[in-house]
């Protein structure tokens with residue numbers, strides 16, 4: 393991997409950092425919450441959650457980018473969840489300017505929702521992707537009815553590419569969550585047109 397995220401990433405309120413073993417318990421609590429996992433195939437047991445954390449940590453170590461643990465120090469919140477960049481392991485059903493695609497994603501504990509934490513963390517990741525890492529495109533995807541997640545995508549200046557909507561390769565034909573909407577942020581366009589608007593809240 394020719395690049396790595398400079399860690400930790402810091403924003404006005406947040407610290408985005410590599411995971412520690414202390415994150416495993418709060419990650420399992422979040423993965424066991426049916427509202428957090430409403431748009432995923434199922435909640436996770438503790439072993440499933442630990443295995444998921446292990447894959448995320450291994451990918452971050454191996455690739456230099458990955459889903460990062462999010463702290464809110466001023467509010468004494470350690471591990472609100474994760475936000476970060478990721479390269480999907482599956483063969484991409486949609487075209488992208490990078491191969492494999494670079495995805496941005498997030499999953500936060502319910503207690504922290506609705507305070508702009510996902511937006512603030514995701515904006516820092518997008519800026520790092522387009523700045524230090526010079527990634528040419530970042531994508532995001534979710535099921536159509538995951539409105540909370542789609543609002544974060546839109547708030548950070550990503551654009552829905554309806555022609556790119558796709559069936560998730562990890563889910564069997566007929567699975568109710570198989571259809572996904574695809575959002576894109578193109579580096580050149582985002583840097584020139586979007587960042588100023590996103591920052592000013594326009």
Ligand SMILES: CC(C)(COP(=O)(O)OP(=O)(O)OC[C@H]1O[C@@H](n2cnc3c(N)ncnc32)[C@H](O)[C@@H]1OP(=O)(O)O)[C@@H](O)C(=O)NCCC(=O)NCCS
Pocket residue numbers: 427428429431473497498499500501504505506507508509510511512533534535538540541543544547
């Ligand atoms: C999707 C998810 C990460 C969103 O997290 P979040 O932290 O609540 O998102 P935000 O707070 O950034 O945005 C939510 C709202 O808070 C508002 N908000 C509140 N305080 C804010 C502040 N200080 N600054 C900015 N926005 C603020 C935002 O305007 C936004 O409102 P809107 O949706 O009406 O535009 C979270 O709901 C989640 O973890 N869901 C379950 C997992 C999941 O579905 N992940 C995505 C799979 S693809």
